[in-house]
Amino acid sequence: MSFLRRVAGRSLRDRVRSSVTREELGVEPLLLRIERSQLRWLGHLFRMPPGRLPREVFQACPTGRRPRGRPRTRWRNYVSRLAWERLGVPPEELEEVSGVREVWASLLRLLPPRPGPGPRRMKKMKMKMMKDSYISNASGKAKGWKAQ
Numbered sequence: 001m002s003f004l005r006r007v008a009g010r011s012l013r014d015r016v017r018s019s020v021t022r023e024e025l026g027v028e029p030l031l032l033r034i035e036r037s038q039l040r041w042l043g044h045l046f047r048m049p050p051g052r053l054p055r056e057v058f059q060a061c062p063t064g065r066r067p068r069g070r071p072r073t074r075w076r077n078y079v080s081r082l083a084w085e086r087l088g089v090p091p092e093e094l095e096e097v098s099g100v101r102e103v104w105a106s107l108l109r110l111l112p113p114r115p116g117p118g119p120r121r122m123k124k125m126k127m128k129m130m131k132d133s134y135i136s137n138a139s140g141k142a143k144g145w146k147a148q
Contacts, residue, residue: 032113035082039108042079043098086111 001018005011008021022029048055058076080091087107089097098104 029113032111035086036108036111038079039083039087039111042083042094043101043104043108046095046098047101 001021004018004021004025004027008025010016010021019029045055045058050056080094083089083094084091089107097107
């Protein structure tokens with residue numbers, strides 16, 4: 001991010017959000033780039049011939065005893081859920097859809113960025129901004145805030 005800040009001619013003292021700088025420079029969000037590369041690799045895996053080792057490892061089901069507690073999230077489960085949530089491709093149709101390279105590539109190009117911060121985060125940010133502006137506008141002591 002420091003590189004992008006320098007390209008934009010800003011410093012940390014300018015207090016400009018990183019998302020604003022990335023948007024102005026036309027750089028896609030990092031999470032979007034990671035998700036797109038993971039889904040692209042998933043397409044490669046499904047198009048591999050059956051004897052290839054990466055495909056065999058991807059389709060393998062581990063046997064034996066598992067440790068206590070919640071099962072670990074496997075990459076296969078994570079990526080299939082990601083494709084379902086972000087692309088709308090159900091896990092049953094995933095291999096069929098990703099098998100056609102042009103269709104899969106067009107889906108990945110249309111992958112939208114994730115939505116911004118949720119409503120709870122926005123509420124916290126608004127409250128902090130209101131409190132900061134109230135304190136900075138008050139002369140001397142902060143008016144309206146009861147002393148304990």
